[in-house]
Amino acid sequence: MAQQTVFVNTFTNGIVGPSAKMVGPVVDGGFIVAQTAAGCWGPMITPELHGGHEVTSPVLVENAEIGDAIAIRLVSIDVTSEVTTSGNDIIDPEKCVGDPYVAGKCPHCGTVNPPTETIGIGENSVVCKKCKQPCSPFTFSNGYTIAFDSSKTIGITLDEEASKKTASNAKHYMHTPDNSIQNPAVVMQAHDIPGVVARMRPFVGQLGTVPAVDRPDSHNAGDFGAFLVNAPHEFGIQDYDDLQVTDGHMDIARVRQGAMVIAPVRVKGGGVYVGDMHAMQGDGEIAGHTTDVCGIVTMQVTVLKGLNIEGPIILPVPEDLPYLAKPLSKKEKALAQAESAKWNVPVEDSAPLAFVGTGKDLNHAVQVALTRAGNLLGMTVPEVMNRCTITGNIEIGRAPGVVTATFRVPVDKLKELGLYEMVAEQYLK
Numbered sequence: 001m002a003q004q005t006v007f008v009n010t011f012t013n014g015i016v017g018p019s020a021k022m023v024g025p026v027v028d029g030g031f032i033v034a035q036t037a038a039g040c041w042g043p044m045i046t047p048e049l050h051g052g053h054e055v056t057s058p059v060l061v062e063n064a065e066i067g068d069a070i071a072i073r074l075v076s077i078d079v080t081s082e083v084t085t086s087g088n089d090i091i092d093p094e095k096c097v098g099d100p101y102v103a104g105k106c107p108h109c110g111t112v113n114p115p116t117e118t119i120g121i122g123e124n125s126v127v128c129k130k131c132k133q134p135c136s137p138f139t140f141s142n143g144y145t146i147a148f149d150s151s152k153t154i155g156i157t158l159d160e161e162a163s164k165k166t167a168s169n170a171k172h173y174m175h176t177p178d179n180s181i182q183n184p185a186v187v188m189q190a191h192d193i194p195g196v197v198a199r200m201r202p203f204v205g206q207l208g209t210v211p212a213v214d215r216p217d218s219h220n221a222g223d224f225g226a227f228l229v230n231a232p233h234e235f236g237i238q239d240y241d242d243l244q245v246t247d248g249h250m251d252i253a254r255v256r257q258g259a260m261v262i263a264p265v266r267v268k269g270g271g272v273y274v275g276d277m278h279a280m281q282g283d284g285e286i287a288g289h290t291t292d293v294c295g296i297v298t299m300q301v302t303v304l305k306g307l308n309i310e311g312p313i314i315l316p317v318p319e320d321l322p323y324l325a326k327p328l329s330k331k332e333k334a335l336a337q338a339e340s341a342k343w344n345v346p347v348e349d350s351a352p353l354a355f356v357g358t359g360k361d362l363n364h365a366v367q368v369a370l371t372r373a374g375n376l377l378g379m380t381v382p383e384v385m386n387r388c389t390i391t392g393n394i395e396i397g398r399a400p401g402v403v404t405a406t407f408r409v410p411v412d413k414l415k416e417l418g419l420y421e422m423v424a425e426q427y428l429k
Contacts, residue, residue: 047104
């Protein structure tokens with residue numbers, strides 16, 4: 001029986017898709033409250049996980065069928081970690097089978113995806129349970145440990161002595177969930193850039209629905225998914241066109257409290273999952289990783305029948321919209337009406353949408369975003385390009401290949417698609 005609210009504090013083994021154990025269902029219009037584990041570095045140094053992340057068990061949504069979409073409103077995002085660790089990575093090819101995110105290997109006993117434990121602190125503290133030898137596929141080229149103030153407003157990077165203290169009690173400082181199996185990244189004691197102050201603006205890097213085929217969670221996007229082509233492990237594919245991802249791994253900083261993500265449904269019930277919460281990130285996530293934290297996410301889910309979208313659409317909070325994409329003010333509308341009368345040209349009523357595109361590189365991702373927008377809106381790609389140029393923007397979510405194409409869309413088209421009330425509530429109220 002479907003529930004009004006589903007609480008989730010269990011996680012996948014790094015794989016999202018039909019084989020993932022799903023929970024729920026939640027009613028259409030109901031709520032999901034999820035306890036999330038840190039993404040990126042914790043799972044990256046835990047080769048037992050098969051995907052490079054550790055996302056929540058997917059939640060089935062009542063009445064969601066293949067070909068529908070699910071609107072996921074982020075009601076709240078709360079960081080529970082006091083401290084985390086991140087930085088640029090170095091991959092040790094001897095400690096993986098081709099792909100360190102998916103197929104970590106102990107170079108000493110040869111076990112693939114070995115169970116691990118931590119002994120001591122530092123970059124060699126993660127060891128294989130079988131042979132007790134270091135086996136993390138990743139180390140830092142430049143790393144930092146960052147502590148957050150109690151109001152979760154700012155963070156400050158720690159020096160050697162302070163990072164040693166947090167590393168010695170890493171799970172405590174990270175508030176690692178009870179059901180998480182990841183090794184806490186804080187145990188690595190990174191401290192290369194002490195004293196840096198950063199503003200907090202938490203968001204979730206993983207949010208969406210499961211794909212129709214099993215995929216490593218961090219590879220559920222067009223850029224990381226490219227690593228699966230000819231990969232020497234069980235999730236390898238022959239051709240990029242066989243990827244079949246739902247772009248749940250976006251790392252778009254605008255996916256924060258108050259925003260909405262509209263995700264495609266590829267399996268019955270959708271399978272809504274979340275994870276990879278970050279404390280802050282500049283566009284592009286240019287270091288490759290950012291401040292992964294544990295937290296609590298509350299979401300409301302609504303089924304959009306027959307909205308057969310090719311990839312996610314985002315309704316950011318109003319202040320996150322590009323300047324040109326913001327809804328016209330009353331003053332601007334009055335000026336437009338006056339100019340309309342002068343030239344006898346009707347004014348188009350419009351409101352913003354942000355289309356996600358992912359691809360092998362940024363150029364490919366832009367083309368995907370424009371094509372997805374054109375296909376949904378019944379426009380040619382050249383028309384979408386023009387609209388995006390004069391009423392919107394292209395913004396980088398993650399390098400090398402995640403973008404959003406945000407622009408103002410005709411209200412008539414939004415009404416035709418059944419999106420107008422949702423968009424109006426976000427921007428026109």
